[in-house]
Amino acid sequence: xxxxxxxxxxxxxxxxxxxxxxxxxxxxxxxxxxxxxxxxxxxxxxxxxxxxxxxxxxxxxxxxxxxxxxxxxxxxxxxxxxxxxxxxxxxxxxxxxxxxxxxxxxxxxxxxxxxxxxxxxxxxxxxxxxxxxxxxxxxxxxxxxxxxxxxxxxxxxxxxxxxxxxxxxxxxxxxxxxxxxxxxxxxxxxxxxxxxxx
Amino acid sequence: xxxxxxxxxxxxxxxxxxxxxxxxxxxxxxxxxxxxxxxxxxxxxxxxxxxxxxxxxxxxxxxxxxxxxxxxxxxxxxxxxxxxxxxxxxxxxxxxxxxxxxxxxxxxxxxxxxxxxxxxxxxxxxxxxxxxxxxxxxxxxxxxxxxxxxxxxxxxxxxxxxxxxxxxxxxxxxxxxxxxxxxxxxxxxxxxxxxxxx
Amino acid sequence: xxxxxxxxxxxxxxxxxxxxxxxxxxxxxxxxxxxxxxxxxxxxxxxxxxxxxxxxxxxxxxxxxxxxxxxxxxxxxxxxxxxxxxxxxxxxxxxxxxxxxxxxxxxxxxxxxxxxxxxxxxxxxxxxxxxxxxxxxxxxxxxxxxxxxxxxxxxxxxxxxxxxxxxxxxxxxxxxxxxxxxxxxxxxxxxxxxxxxx
Numbered sequence: 001x002x003x004x005x006x007x008x009x010x011x012x013x014x015x016x017x018x019x020x021x022x023x024x025x026x027x028x029x030x031x032x033x034x035x036x037x038x039x040x041x042x043x044x045x046x047x048x049x050x051x052x053x054x055x056x057x058x059x060x061x062x063x064x065x066x067x068x069x070x071x072x073x074x075x076x077x078x079x080x081x082x083x084x085x086x087x088x089x090x091x092x093x094x095x096x097x098x099x100x101x102x103x104x105x106x107x108x109x110x111x112x113x114x115x116x117x118x119x120x121x122x123x124x125x126x127x128x129x130x131x132x133x134x135x136x137x138x139x140x141x142x143x144x145x146x147x148x149x150x151x152x153x154x155x156x157x158x159x160x161x162x163x164x165x166x167x168x169x170x171x172x173x174x175x176x177x178x179x180x181x182x183x184x185x186x187x188x189x190x191x192x193x194x195x196x197x198x
Numbered sequence: 199x200x201x202x203x204x205x206x207x208x209x210x211x212x213x214x215x216x217x218x219x220x221x222x223x224x225x226x227x228x229x230x231x232x233x234x235x236x237x238x239x240x241x242x243x244x245x246x247x248x249x250x251x252x253x254x255x256x257x258x259x260x261x262x263x264x265x266x267x268x269x270x271x272x273x274x275x276x277x278x279x280x281x282x283x284x285x286x287x288x289x290x291x292x293x294x295x296x297x298x299x300x301x302x303x304x305x306x307x308x309x310x311x312x313x314x315x316x317x318x319x320x321x322x323x324x325x326x327x328x329x330x331x332x333x334x335x336x337x338x339x340x341x342x343x344x345x346x347x348x349x350x351x352x353x354x355x356x357x358x359x360x361x362x363x364x365x366x367x368x369x370x371x372x373x374x375x376x377x378x379x380x381x382x383x384x385x386x387x388x389x390x391x392x393x394x395x396x
Numbered sequence: 397x398x399x400x401x402x403x404x405x406x407x408x409x410x411x412x413x414x415x416x417x418x419x420x421x422x423x424x425x426x427x428x429x430x431x432x433x434x435x436x437x438x439x440x441x442x443x444x445x446x447x448x449x450x451x452x453x454x455x456x457x458x459x460x461x462x463x464x465x466x467x468x469x470x471x472x473x474x475x476x477x478x479x480x481x482x483x484x485x486x487x488x489x490x491x492x493x494x495x496x497x498x499x500x501x502x503x504x505x506x507x508x509x510x511x512x513x514x515x516x517x518x519x520x521x522x523x524x525x526x527x528x529x530x531x532x533x534x535x536x537x538x539x540x541x542x543x544x545x546x547x548x549x550x551x552x553x554x555x556x557x558x559x560x561x562x563x564x565x566x567x568x569x570x571x572x573x574x575x576x577x578x579x580x581x582x583x584x585x586x587x588x589x590x591x592x593x594x
Contacts, residue, residue: 047245048254050249135333137332138331141218141226147230194224195228
């Protein structure tokens with residue numbers, strides 16, 4: 001679990017760093033946007049839940065973003081080539097962050113609907129903060145089934161729990177739910193409808 | 199009071215949904231922008247006051263935004279036609295949210311100046327978050343007497359209380375103050391001056 | 397110290413007001429952007445630390461922003477002429493806000509790395525909020541050694557403390573560190589490298 005979280009943090013950091021690089025931000029800007037993408041969702045979660053941001057007691061994410069920046073600086077060509085692999089990592093990160101947000105909300109006494117929302121915010125919030133930082137319309141509002149995958153994973157969690165499954169099953173089910181929906185949505189270009197404007 | 203709050207939430211949700219639809223966001227994006235507009239001001243208020251967001255214990259706003267989205271999806275032509283009625287609803291929402299923010303701040307021990315500010319943030323904050331989400335300059339900074347109407351309502355509250363009026367009077371006075379200033383400002387195209395630039 | 401803080405608040409407020417005026421915001425928009433610039437960093441700090449925003453118990457910043465607005469409205473030509481002096485004030489503000497953020501974080505039990513980050517957020521956060529409000533890419537991500545000067549000041553603080561210096565010395569060292577790095581960076585056009593894109 002811990003290593004999966006690190007992989008997710010790394011993938012989110014690289015996603016922020018790449019988009020900031022396209023915007024011609026300097027190395028400091030890249031670091032901050034990478035950090036905001038990687039820890040932004042969890043920070044929103046912690047502010048809403050009324051607890052201290054998780055990175056106050058855990059400097060590992062700050063370090064991972066720094067390592068991501070160094071790697072991107074020296075191997076940006078390579079990283080752009082393995083964008084498909086990065087998509088896999090990003091989806092793992094999305095799934096694991098959703099589960100972490102959901103369980104933290106439950107631990108702090110939230111109802112299951114709020115827990116699903118907090119899970120989706122934890123997973124998808126970093127990408128929204130990234131897009132606001134680089135002054136773009138948040139991507140998730142237009143193009144992809146992204147946050148909805150988090151919601152699907154959250155529903156899977158409570159469905160399996162309701163059916164009497166053990167923690168390993170509903171934790172795994174949540175992660176699998178997010179990943180499968182995201183993969184299917186990307187593969188088959190699922191898109192939500194838009195309202196027709198005259 | 200409860201029904202007025204629901205009307206306000208509905209009006210704010212529709213305002214967010216309409217602007218997101220113009221930006222060609224998908225249904226999920228419409229829901230999130232509608233939600234951010236409807237509960238954003240109250241969420242900022244609760245974060246500043248150090249309490250849990252109000253919608254943690256009250257799922258009604260989440261439901262109203264969902265209903266608003268369904269209505270907008272099927273009846274967008276009709277809703278665009280009754281934009282004048284929506285303006286009335288929106289102003290009711292602005293007034294009621296201002297009063298709710300102000301009284302919550304007082305309940306939690308804030309001074310009256312801070313309570314007026316919190317009231318204005320609660321009323322007008324949702325619109326600012328909406329505009330940041332859709333990547334536009336916040337409308338209230340440029341075009342309308344909007345947040346100032348909230349401030350006027352807040353001043354009315356404390357003026358009437360100071361003059362010895364009962365709660366029903368100063369609560370009503372606050373709501374009336376916001377609505378009257380907003381109607382007059384819109385009808386007579388009141389605008390604040392801008393600084394002349396060379 | 398108190399007067400230096402007021403000078404810093406004034407400089408930050410003017411910086412926000414000037415940029416909002418360029419965007420043709422009205423007087424209310426100018427006030428809000430000025431306020432967001434002046435108290436935004438400290439508000440982010442207080443939200444992350446889980447305490448009430450400092451301006452709840454201290455209305456002086458709200459007043460200083462109002463005075464700044466009046467001065468700017470009547471003397472904008474003069475203020476634009478003394479932009480060099482404003483740069484000095486702004487740098488003083490940056491340094492003092494960094495120190496205030498850092499010491500508040502320490503008082504509330506944060507580790508020294510978190511305190512440095514909180515210090516930099518307090519100093520540089522207002523400018524980021526300003527740029528998001530006026531719908532521009534945050535300047536600090538692209539052009540200047542700005543937040544890094546805050547980090548340098550924070551390191552100076554702990555270095556001098558570690559070497560056994562008294563509070564006056566490491567407080568002064570932090571302020572001097574921020575100001576010197578910022579002046580040198582501006583004078584010699586120091587810039588961080590950017591990633592080369594193909």
